[in-house]
Amino acid sequence: MSPPAPPIRCAGLTKRYADVIAVAGLDLTVNTRECFGLLGPNGAGKTTTIEILEGLTAPDRGEVEILGMRWTRGSSTRALRERLGIQLQDTQLAEKLTVEETVRLFRSFYRAAHSVEEVLGLVGLEEKRTAWVGKLSGGQKQRLAVACALVSRPELLFLDEPTTGLDPQSRRQLWEVIGRFRAAGGTVLLTTHYMEEAERLCDRVAIMDHGKVIALGTPRSLIASLGAEHVVEFALADGAARAPSPAELAGLPGVRAVRPGVDRTALTVAEVHRAVPALLGLLERRGAELSLLATHHATLEDVFVSLTGRHLRDA
Amino acid sequence: MRDHPLVQLTLARMREFYREPEAIFWVFGFPIVLAFALGIAFRNRGPGELRVAVLRGAGDSVLAAALARAPGLTAALLDSSEARLQLRTGRVALLVVPGDPVVYRYDSTRTESRLARLEADAVVQRARGRSDPARVTDQRVTEPGSRYIDFLIPGLLGMNLMGSGLWGVGFSVVQARTKKLLKRFMATPMRRSHYLLSFILSRLVFLFLEVAALVGFGWWMFHVGVRGSFAAVAAITVLGALSFAGLGMLVASRARTVEAVSGLMNLVMLPMWILSGTFFSYARFPDAMQPLVKALPLTALNDALRAVMIDGSRLGELGAPLGIVTAWGLVSFVVALQIFRWR
Ligand SMILES: Nc1ncnc2c1ncn2[C@@H]1O[C@H](COP(=O)(O)OP(=O)(O)OP(=O)(O)O)[C@@H](O)[C@H]1O
Ligand SMILES: [Mg+2]
Numbered sequence: 001m002s003p004p005a006p007p008i009r010c011a012g013l014t015k016r017y018a019d020v021i022a023v024a025g026l027d028l029t030v031n032t033r034e035c036f037g038l039l040g041p042n043g044a045g046k047t048t049t050i051e052i053l054e055g056l057t058a059p060d061r062g063e064v065e066i067l068g069m070r071w072t073r074g075s076s077t078r079a080l081r082e083r084l085g086i087q088l089q090d091t092q093l094a095e096k097l098t099v100e101e102t103v104r105l106f107r108s109f110y111r112a113a114h115s116v117e118e119v120l121g122l123v124g125l126e127e128k129r130t131a132w133v134g135k136l137s138g139g140q141k142q143r144l145a146v147a148c149a150l151v152s153r154p155e156l157l158f159l160d161e162p163t164t165g166l167d168p169q170s171r172r173q174l175w176e177v178i179g180r181f182r183a184a185g186g187t188v189l190l191t192t193h194y195m196e197e198a199e200r201l202c203d204r205v206a207i208m209d210h211g212k213v214i215a216l217g218t219p220r221s222l223i224a225s226l227g228a229e230h231v232v233e234f235a236l237a238d239g240a241a242r243a244p245s246p247a248e249l250a251g252l253p254g255v256r257a258v259r260p261g262v263d264r265t266a267l268t269v270a271e272v273h274r275a276v277p278a279l280l281g282l283l284e285r286r287g288a289e290l291s292l293l294a295t296h297h298a299t300l301e302d303v304f305v306s307l308t309g310r311h312l313r314d315a
Numbered sequence: 316m317r318d319h320p321l322v323q324l325t326l327a328r329m330r331e332f333y334r335e336p337e338a339i340f341w342v343f344g345f346p347i348v349l350a351f352a353l354g355i356a357f358r359n360r361g362p363g364e365l366r367v368a369v370l371r372g373a374g375d376s377v378l379a380a381a382l383a384r385a386p387g388l389t390a391a392l393l394d395s396s397e398a399r400l401q402l403r404t405g406r407v408a409l410l411v412v413p414g415d416p417v418v419y420r421y422d423s424t425r426t427e428s429r430l431a432r433l434e435a436d437a438v439v440q441r442a443r444g445r446s447d448p449a450r451v452t453d454q455r456v457t458e459p460g461s462r463y464i465d466f467l468i469p470g471l472l473g474m475n476l477m478g479s480g481l482w483g484v485g486f487s488v489v490q491a492r493t494k495k496l497l498k499r500f501m502a503t504p505m506r507r508s509h510y511l512l513s514f515i516l517s518r519l520v521f522l523f524l525e526v527a528a529l530v531g532f533g534w535w536m537f538h539v540g541v542r543g544s545f546a547a548v549a550a551i552t553v554l555g556a557l558s559f560a561g562l563g564m565l566v567a568s569r570a571r572t573v574e575a576v577s578g579l580m581n582l583v584m585l586p587m588w589i590l591s592g593t594f595f596s597y598a599r600f601p602d603a604m605q606p607l608v609k610a611l612p613l614t615a616l617n618d619a620l621r622a623v624m625i626d627g628s629r630l631g632e633l634g635a636p637l638g639i640v641t642a643w644g645l646v647s648f649v650v651a652l653q654i655f656r657w658r
Contacts, residue, residue, distance in 0.1 A: 081504040086502040088495060088498060088499055088502065090495050092496065094327065094491075097327060097330055101326070101327065104323060105324065105326075107318070108323035109503040110504060
């Protein structure tokens with residue numbers, strides 16, 4: 001017997017809208033029990049990609065295989081949908097239905113499903129059972145959307161920006177929901193533009209930009225690809241006049257890369273304890289005065305910036 | 316059973332409807348308010364008392380007294396300027412100037428005035444000694460179903476079926492589409508037919524209440540009866556509701572915004588409000604327009620309802636209008652299914 005097909009496999013996906021190429025030749029494989037993250041700035045093509053995989057948007061070109069099946073019309077599609085849980089980025093559930101009525105409605109579409117109690121327990125909405133959807137907070141609405149995705153006991157869960165706009169606490173609650181789903185053996189594909197979320201939740205991530213995957217791997221390996229674990233950022237009080245040149249900075253001990261920015265310069269650094277004193281010495285020799293100095297562990301954000309020269313949030 | 320998707324979808328439809336107070340008013344309250352207002356405004360009073368003025372002058376009081384004694388007339392003595400004013404503003408129907416000859420001043424295009432002239436002249440002539448050679452007696456009757464309200468109630472019923480069918484289906488479909496709820500449903504194994512059927516089923520539930528409310532009100536307030544069978548009324552209203560639900564589906568099949576669908580809906584309904592004989596008979600439109608007017612679904616529905624409620628017709632006699640209603644519904648539904656935008 002051949003090994004079971006990976007939950008998601010796609011090759012050469014292309015989708016063009018009138019004036020933009022939303023997805024420009026995309027290949028992905030997501031393995032069983034994996035949590036896979038699609039990362040990218042606004043308009044990178046994350047939603048388009050995930051909706052093609054969900055069978056909701058037809059690609060212009062390319063192949064999609066979900067749980068070993070293809071999106072055709074008819075009864076095989078329905079059988080496949082039985083096994084998926086889907087949360088869309090921009091669904092507004094009916095405002096005049098209660099939480100319980102909404103879950104019950106979605107539940108009725110599936111042959112095997114969680115009970116209403118179980119699924120509300122999973123997302124921690126038991127107390128809001130009889131509240132109208134329109135009266136829920138943003139975070140509660142998101143959790144309800146995830147509840148509607150989980151109610152089918154899916155093998156494969158698609159989440160499109162499940163935590164966007166949530167406060168840190170609600171976000172952490174949703175992370176726990178996803179964690180429990182994975183612990184029970186589920187596979188997850190999620191999109192996000194929060195790097196710390198991807199680092200925390202995902203086994204592997206694909207960083208997308210302009211419809212293409214520009215980096216793929218585990219968060220750790222992507223960060224390691226920077227060749228350095230730390231980022232040192234500094235800014236000068238008197239502007240550019242006395243600033244050292246990028247070449248000078250690159251020559252400092254332990255510095256792997258230099259990224260001049262608008263209001264600050266970032267150095268990717270392997271050894272902070274050697275690079276920082278050297279930097280301070282250089283600035284002192286030039287008579288430049290610091291207005292900011294900060295160091296942090298390198299993140300996926302730094303990976304994105306090093307690949308594109310832009311920041312994720314404002315790309 | 317309760318967890319069948321069709322049941323859950325229908326329940327969701329119904330909940331969304333009855334949790335919307337405005338919708339309740341427009342579907343149930345508004346037609347009743349309209350029936351009440353129009354029924355009161357246009358109730359059949361007969362011509363009532365006709366007011367006649369007698370110009371001051373020689374012999375005025377004798378003449379006025381004779382006129383006042385005649386049933387259906389009241390008479391007032393007025394001087395010249397006041398009399399002209401009251402005649403011009405319609406507060407008196409006729410001005411009688413005593414003398415020889417007796418002069419009648421009135422506007423001959425006003426029915427009331429011509430009636431007043433006939434009555435007044437009879438009084439004047441008899442006072443001068445005319446005798447009527449033929450013996451006559453009056454028999455007064457009121458024909459049931461001949462009042463305006465009898466005409467109006469079936470029309471309002473038809474109009475209401477149209478409005479709630481189009482709005483009830485069209486509006487919620489487009490709202491689900493703009494809120495991406497339709498797309499979300501497409502991401503589940505839900506059957507499309509269940510989704511569409513749920514609209515039909517919830518329409519039928521509310522239909523029963525709508526019809527009962529309006530017909531009940533007509534009977535309670537104005538004694539508007541149903542001459543034909545209630546079963547026939549029920550069958551026609553169900554057919555009408557289904558047909559307009561189909562039309563609503565068609566109107567909503569492509570629209571992406573609530574504004575777009577509202578515009579389309581008004582475009583469909585406005586001609587029928589005017590042409591289909593809801594408030595006044597469509598026989599008033601020129602002959603050339605009649606085939607068009609009769610081909611409209613609301614015209615056919617109104618005709619069928621009036622035939623049963625006023626004339627007591629049986630369903631078998633109503634093949635033509637019911638055929639038109641059915642055809643509209645079927646064609647709309649089939650076309651809607653073909654072109655429906657599911658996301
Ligand atoms: N229906 C559509 N019609 C036209 N253009 C579209 C459509 N959907 C998406 N696009 C375009 O395709 C590109 C990718 O959009 P997509 O929604 O996939 O991005 P995203 O990565 O999900 O962004 P975000 O983080 O903002 O959700 C964008 O430039 C967008 O304007
Ligand atoms: Mg998106």
